[in-house]
Amino acid sequence: MTGAEDPALTPDPAVAAEPGVAAEPAVAPEPAVASEPAVGSEPAVAPEPAVIPDPPAIPDPPSAPRGRRRAADRARLWQAVNRMRERPAPTIENLPGPFRRSFWRSPIRGPWLTSMFGLILLGGISVMFVTGLLSYAAYNPDLSPLNDETRGKGLLGFYLFSWPTHPVWLYRLNQGVHVTLGLVLVPILLAKLWSVLPKLFEWPPVRNPAHALERLSLFLLVGGAVFEFATGILNIQQWYVFPGSFYRLHFYGAWVFIAGFVVHVSLKTPRMVRALRSRSLREELRTDTAHTVPEPPDEEHLVSPAPAVPTISRRGALAFAGAGSLLLLALSVGQSLGGPLRRTALLAPHGQDLGSGPADFQINVTAAEGGITAGDTGPGWRLTLTREGTAQSGPDRTEPGQGEPVSLSRAQLLAMPQYTAHLPIACVEGWSTGNQAWTGVRLRDLARLAGAAQPASVLVESLERGGTFRQAVLSAAQITNPDSLLALHVNGAELTLDHGYPARVIVPAIPGVHNTKWVTRLTFRS
Amino acid sequence: MRRLLRWYGAGPLHLLALLAGFALAGYAALQLVPSRPLAVAVWFLGAVIGHDLLLMPLYSLADRSALAVIRHRAPGLPAVEWINYARVPAALSGLLLLVWFPLIFRLTTAYQASTTLSPAPYLWHWLAVTGALFLLSAAAFARRLRHAPQAALVPSGDHQIAAEQDRPAWTPSPERTARGAGTGDGPEPAAALDGLGAEPEPQPAVAEPGAAESPAPKTSGEATTAHGTDAAHGTDAAHGTDAVPETGAVPERGGTGGPAEGCSRT
Numbered sequence: 001m002t003g004a005e006d007p008a009l010t011p012d013p014a015v016a017a018e019p020g021v022a023a024e025p026a027v028a029p030e031p032a033v034a035s036e037p038a039v040g041s042e043p044a045v046a047p048e049p050a051v052i053p054d055p056p057a058i059p060d061p062p063s064a065p066r067g068r069r070r071a072a073d074r075a076r077l078w079q080a081v082n083r084m085r086e087r088p089a090p091t092i093e094n095l096p097g098p099f100r101r102s103f104w105r106s107p108i109r110g111p112w113l114t115s116m117f118g119l120i121l122l123g124g125i126s127v128m129f130v131t132g133l134l135s136y137a138a139y140n141p142d143l144s145p146l147n148d149e150t151r152g153k154g155l156l157g158f159y160l161f162s163w164p165t166h167p168v169w170l171y172r173l174n175q176g177v178h179v180t181l182g183l184v185l186v187p188i189l190l191a192k193l194w195s196v197l198p199k200l201f202e203w204p205p206v207r208n209p210a211h212a213l214e215r216l217s218l219f220l221l222v223g224g225a226v227f228e229f230a231t232g233i234l235n236i237q238q239w240y241v242f243p244g245s246f247y248r249l250h251f252y253g254a255w256v257f258i259a260g261f262v263v264h265v266s267l268k269t270p271r272m273v274r275a276l277r278s279r280s281l282r283e284e285l286r287t288d289t290a291h292t293v294p295e296p297p298d299e300e301h302l303v304s305p306a307p308a309v310p311t312i313s314r315r316g317a318l319a320f321a322g323a324g325s326l327l328l329l330a331l332s333v334g335q336s337l338g339g340p341l342r343r344t345a346l347l348a349p350h351g352q353d354l355g356s357g358p359a360d361f362q363i364n365v366t367a368a369e370g371g372i373t374a375g376d377t378g379p380g381w382r383l384t385l386t387r388e389g390t391a392q393s394g395p396d397r398t399e400p401g402q403g404e405p406v407s408l409s410r411a412q413l414l415a416m417p418q419y420t421a422h423l424p425i426a427c428v429e430g431w432s433t434g435n436q437a438w439t440g441v442r443l444r445d446l447a448r449l450a451g452a453a454q455p456a457s458v459l460v461e462s463l464e465r466g467g468t469f470r471q472a473v474l475s476a477a478q479i480t481n482p483d484s485l486l487a488l489h490v491n492g493a494e495l496t497l498d499h500g501y502p503a504r505v506i507v508p509a510i511p512g513v514h515n516t517k518w519v520t521r522l523t524f525r526s
Numbered sequence: 527m528r529r530l531l532r533w534y535g536a537g538p539l540h541l542l543a544l545l546a547g548f549a550l551a552g553y554a555a556l557q558l559v560p561s562r563p564l565a566v567a568v569w570f571l572g573a574v575i576g577h578d579l580l581l582m583p584l585y586s587l588a589d590r591s592a593l594a595v596i597r598h599r600a601p602g603l604p605a606v607e608w609i610n611y612a613r614v615p616a617a618l619s620g621l622l623l624l625v626w627f628p629l630i631f632r633l634t635t636a637y638q639a640s641t642t643l644s645p646a647p648y649l650w651h652w653l654a655v656t657g658a659l660f661l662l663s664a665a666a667f668a669r670r671l672r673h674a675p676q677a678a679l680v681p682s683g684d685h686q687i688a689a690e691q692d693r694p695a696w697t698p699s700p701e702r703t704a705r706g707a708g709t710g711d712g713p714e715p716a717a718a719l720d721g722l723g724a725e726p727e728p729q730p731a732v733a734e735p736g737a738a739e740s741p742a743p744k745t746s747g748e749a750t751t752a753h754g755t756d757a758a759h760g761t762d763a764a765h766g767t768d769a770v771p772e773t774g775a776v777p778e779r780g781g782t783g784g785p786a787e788g789c790s791r792t
Contacts, residue, residue: 150557152557153557154553154557156553156554156557183625186621186625187621190621193582197578200578207535208533209533209534210534210535210540210541210544211535213544213548216548217544217547217548219574220548220551222573222574222577223570225573226573226577227569227570227573233625234628237626237629237634237637238636238640239628239633239634242569243565243566243568244565244566248557249558249566249569252554252555252557253554253558253570255551255553255554255557256551256554256558256570258550259547259550259551260547260551262547262550263543263546263547266543267543289607311593311607311609311610311613312610312613320614323614323618324618324621327621327622327655328621328622328625331655346654346655347622347625347626347630347648347651347652349629349641349643350641350643352643352644352647354642362641363640363641363642364640364641365640366639366640366641366642368639369639369640498642
């Protein structure tokens with residue numbers, strides 16, 4: 001159906017003579033020329049058959065009369081070109097396959113539909129970008145290089161601030177929105193890319209330097225978008241096939257993408273607004289397939305010059321993409337809402353309900369995976385508290401150097417005042433648990449015990465053998481919050497090994513991985 | 527300066543925006559470089575190629591093949607447009623697969639070790655959801671068939687395909703508007719009907735007895751008319767105007783659902 005008969009490929013002089021067919025010889029590299037080696041280097045001679053009645057005469061060896069003939073041909077060619085220029089906007093019909101505009105036949109492609117998808121993405125991607133940066137900020141990367149999984153944020157960490165501890169569901173909300181919205185936007189992104197696909201094959205590929213640069217920026221945009229969605233979606237399924245640390249790739253990839261995105265938005269917004277105003281949304285939502293007519297031809301050539309009969313209306317296309325979004329939402333949001341709704345997340349990594357026992361809530365690293373042995377957590381386990389006066393602490397460094405380490409057994413910790421805090425676990429992967437009742441010792445009490453009454457930060461170290469998150473640094477606000485605990489019990493029962501027995505950190509509103517399990521040492525810095 | 531801008535092809539702000547964009551992207555990319563730059567570049571490039579030159583062509587091809595196969599292989603099927611009843615559940619199921627294939631195909635080897643959760647259910651969940659989508663779609667289609675005007679249920683055969691394929695470009699011709707009307711889910715906007723009336727040759731229907739009573743035809747009537755003209759198109763594989771003289775033959779060809787019945791019903 002498409003490209004089966006391509007007039008340009010038929011070396012028929014009668015066809016080539018038709019100016020409408022041999023359109024724009026200066027721009028199109030004329031497949032017809034390729035079949036005639038003698039004139040291959042001279043595209044301008046291509047329409048020769050039009051004036052020379054005998055086509056086999058063309059491959060003549062170069063000779064003086066031929067030179068004159070060429071000049072004459074060129075003059076005729078220019079006449080033909082000028083004639084063509086007077087014709088209304090010739091479509092390039094002699095290009096192969098997708099480069100021919102009439103190859104694209106969808107009757108609903110057009111600036112209005114593209115702009116509708118674009119508008120949704122404009123809002124959605126903006127939220128994704130902001131929640132993504134907030135998620136990065138939530139790790140407090142400027143507190144310590146240990147917290148900075150991107151290794152050298154440079155200028156791209158300009159917006160960082162000390163992550164708050166209130167409300168306790170802050171990170172849960174942020175990450176649930178980031179991940180769930182990302183899933184929901186997949187069909188919209190696919191639809192948007194579908195709607196502009198003819199642009200990938202536009203001809204000529206480059207019109208001028210501005211056009212070349214813009215197309216290059218589209219590479220950042222499309223490559224960045226697919227890269228970001230792919231790494232994010234693979235990461236939440238823990239399929240780490242991407243080349244390197246997820247944090248680093250997803251973070252810097254986001255900046256590459258957003259550069260293309262901002263350029264695209266700033267160049268295209270006027271056109272988007274115009275396209276959206278060109279049709280009434282209400283009217284479109286009332287128009288069924290039978291009454292769907294293509295949008296009027298547009299300067300960007302999104303509208304097909306040879307539209308097929310519609311099999312779906314524009315409202316149908318919007319509903320189609322919307323249905324995809326709703327389906328993804330319905331099948332995954334449960335893993336972020338938790339409670340009885342968790343079971344509804346039929347296709348989400350943390351949609352399985354573990355039961356109703358005190359320890360039956362989601363886990364992302366088991367003790368076995370963390371390399372924790374029974375010997376590590378047995379009666380011999382001790383928590384070590386140390387105080388470090390770092391060189392930078394300056395004026396309030398009353399007792400320089402390291403304080404005497406304090407070693408505490410689990411029984412000693414249990415003998416200290418116990419507090420209960422109701423806090424969620426919220427993972428960067430988007431899943432989270434409802435609030436669990438954690439009971440244990442306040443971090444600020446432990447700081448005081450270590451001799452750091454006003455700690456600036458604390459380095460928490462785990463028994464884990466390896467892994468990126470075997471240590472984390474918490475901020476002053478996170479230490480002093482009354483809900484920040486070194487938990488020994490959860491939901492009235494002793495911690496299980498997989499939940500961090502003998503002791504784990506739990507702090508309001510922080511990324512789950514910073515709630516370090518199997519804690520062995522706390523180093524307070526003042 | 528003006529010449530420079532003419533050579534460039536756009537205003538200075540355009541250039542500024544692009545250069546700023548590339549500067550930012552370049553800086554961010556430099557931060558990425560220390561970690562396997564080639565692999566990262568391949569991923570970026572692969573993302574574009576994977577979508578634009580692989581996924582998109584594949585699903586387009588699937589869609590086109592489905593359209594073609596369905597229309598050619600099932601001449602006895604009703605003229606009610608039903609591609610979307612296959613297209614939508616298939617696409618939604620494919621979308622779920624595209625997003626969750628690592629879980630569905632258990633590609634994450636550490637999943638169970640990390641989460642204590644079983645990887646087994648996802649394949650079944652996906653299959654179940656897929657089944658449910660097709661079931662829902664079939665139910666919706668059955669409902670549509672029951673409520674569709676009788677005329678639209680007349681087997682359409684290959685005529686329709688021929689007509690659609692031979693028409694080089696979509697034209698808002700009356701028969702098209704009418705044919706699809708049988709599948710429309712709402713009351714037609716008055717404007718569209720006006721458009722129908724305003725067509726230069728809106729009256730293949732005139733040749734048919736029932737059309738006389740429909741200056742603003744009802745759905746069923748339109749569908750009937752439409753079917754007739756499409757069939758006519760098929761016979762001489764031509765465009766709107768050429769078909770008109772043939773319309774007289776249409777009711778016979780149409781068989782059971784005569785146009786008069788079609789119009790009076792609803």
